[in-house]
Amino acid sequence: xxxxxxxxxxxxxxxxxxxxxxxxxxxxxxxxxxxxxxxxxxxxxxxxxxxxxxxxxxxxxxxxxxxxxxxxxxxxxxxxxxxxxxxxxxxxxxxxxxxxxxxxxxxxxxxxxxxxxxxxxxxxxxxxxxxxxxxxxxxxxxxxxxxxxxxxxxxxxxxxxxxxxxxxxxxxxxxxxxxxxxxxxxxxxxxxxxxxxxxxxxxxxx
Amino acid sequence: xxxxxxxxxxxxxxxxxxxxxxxxxxxxxxxxxxxxxxxxxxxxxxxxxxxxxxxxxxxxxxxxxxxxxxxxxxxxxxxxxxxxxxxxxxxxxxxxxxxxxxxxxxxxxxxxxxxxxxxxxxxxxxxxxxxxxxxxxxxxxxxxxxxxxxxxxxxxxxxxxxxxxxxxxxxxxxxxxxxxxxxxxxxxxxxxxxxxxxxxxxxxxxxxxxxxxxxxxxxxxxxxxxxxxxxxxxxxxxxxxxxxxxxxxxxxxxxxxxxxxxxxxxxxxxxxxxxxxxxxxxxxxxxxxxxxxxxxxxxxxxxxxxxxxxxxxxxxxxxxxxxxx
Numbered sequence: 424x425x426x427x428x429x430x431x432x433x434x435x436x437x438x439x440x441x442x443x444x445x446x447x448x449x450x451x452x453x454x455x456x457x458x459x460x461x462x463x464x465x466x467x468x469x470x471x472x473x474x475x476x477x478x479x480x481x482x483x484x485x486x487x488x489x490x491x492x493x494x495x496x497x498x499x500x501x502x503x504x505x506x507x508x509x510x511x512x513x514x515x516x517x518x519x520x521x522x523x524x525x526x527x528x529x530x531x532x533x534x535x536x537x538x539x540x541x542x543x544x545x546x547x548x549x550x551x552x553x554x555x556x557x558x559x560x561x562x563x564x565x566x567x568x569x570x571x572x573x574x575x576x577x578x579x580x581x582x583x584x585x586x587x588x589x590x591x592x593x594x595x596x597x598x599x600x601x602x603x604x605x606x607x608x609x610x611x612x613x614x615x616x617x618x619x620x621x622x623x624x625x626x627x628x629x
Numbered sequence: 630x631x632x633x634x635x636x637x638x639x640x641x642x643x644x645x646x647x648x649x650x651x652x653x654x655x656x657x658x659x660x661x662x663x664x665x666x667x668x669x670x671x672x673x674x675x676x677x678x679x680x681x682x683x684x685x686x687x688x689x690x691x692x693x694x695x696x697x698x699x700x701x702x703x704x705x706x707x708x709x710x711x712x713x714x715x716x717x718x719x720x721x722x723x724x725x726x727x728x729x730x731x732x733x734x735x736x737x738x739x740x741x742x743x744x745x746x747x748x749x750x751x752x753x754x755x756x757x758x759x760x761x762x763x764x765x766x767x768x769x770x771x772x773x774x775x776x777x778x779x780x781x782x783x784x785x786x787x788x789x790x791x792x793x794x795x796x797x798x799x800x801x802x803x804x805x806x807x808x809x810x811x812x813x814x815x816x817x818x819x820x821x822x823x824x825x826x827x828x829x830x831x832x833x834x835x836x837x838x839x840x841x842x843x844x845x846x847x848x849x850x851x852x853x854x855x856x857x858x859x860x861x862x863x864x865x866x867x868x869x870x871x872x873x874x875x876x877x878x879x880x881x882x883x884x885x886x887x888x889x890x891x892x893x894x895x896x897x898x899x900x901x902x903x904x905x906x907x908x909x910x911x912x913x914x915x916x917x918x919x920x921x922x923x924x925x926x927x928x929x930x931x932x933x934x935x936x937x938x939x940x941x942x943x944x945x946x947x948x949x950x951x952x953x954x
Contacts, residue, residue: 464950465949466948466949466950467947467948467949468947468948470947471940471943471947471948474940474941475944475945475947475948475950477941478937478941478944478945478948478950478952479945479948479950481924481926481935481954482926482928482933482935483659483926483928483954486926486928486929
């Protein structure tokens, strides 16, 4: 597992928001058979992400790695998140940066906002879309939506609807830990679906 | 206070420009990233004529090695790449003045290259009076990573005890680390009644400082220098040396108090993550967050750096990002 080793041991680095994300992206990299090549750094949560990223991407790291990728959630403002990341990484690396496009140089740099460049949400949004669009999950999807609607009617609205959906799903199919990362480790999500293709294509170039 | 520096062709630095130094600064970086050289550059700025002595202290030179300071091996390395025919220079901005010092390797009659450390050769300030002030030596002190002999500590320790609040501050910090400590003083001791620093830890006899423990010894050394030398700028190499990580918060509280009370600007180096976290936590508790981290990064044959202030330090610690560069 890549988290056991130190960052100095790796040539490639992927920066993500939190530990659950780290576990999820580790599984995605394993799906691509790249998990042994990449050190995944999580920022211990979503607060002050851009400041953390600016400190993390120090000259020593940039000089010592062959490629560094960043994947962050869009949350409520995908265009704003993309603009902020473009400006920050361009300033740090002194080169043009574009969402989802790896920029050549030393090191190769890229960033991706999920679920995609136009939609609000998080990585859970992408995962939920992939899972619910599988025809075999249509009945189960309705169960989850009905449950969440029932809870909302009772006064318990999910702060992040897609995180709520994923947690509800995992509470049944991976009840030991109903978070995204452990769910991915338990093979709860179909990485071969089309919805994951942009994410996997990005990771494959890391 | 020193607010900005510019090193050119000095030791490992091709060109390093940094600004925004607060009162207390922690210099971090991997081995051979230029931390001690950075302190040396600051020492040149504070006191060009006294810099050779401070170089020796920072490099912890034994007497046999002092000869190297006057040899081609040592002098050559003051300039980044002497073969290029450059001279080294260090510049610094204080609030009202700028100081620029050139270090010129020069062949003497014996054909040995020596660093020439002249008085500031160019000073710019807003008026002649300030210029005159800027020409004065800025009192500075050095605490090397390797502990000094008890005899070497006597002078600064005695002076620290004589300063207003000096004794109280030093003893309170020592007590925070070891509650047994009641008093620290200079007293005659041993069969020859020689003067030494002794510690009252509640035993029937006072204990020589050298017998109390490495951590307490280090704290006496650090605080004696900062308080006793009346320095305006202090250089402390590997500040955490000999101090257990659980005591670092108390040490930083003392450093913060001493720096503020005696108006000393401090530049210290560390390899310790716990040291960084403890310093941040202590300064975050204070009315003013007068603390910054200077990161140095070696890149091939150059060294780059940056200064981190509170927002970035706090975010890095929250994000479990290693600031030791």
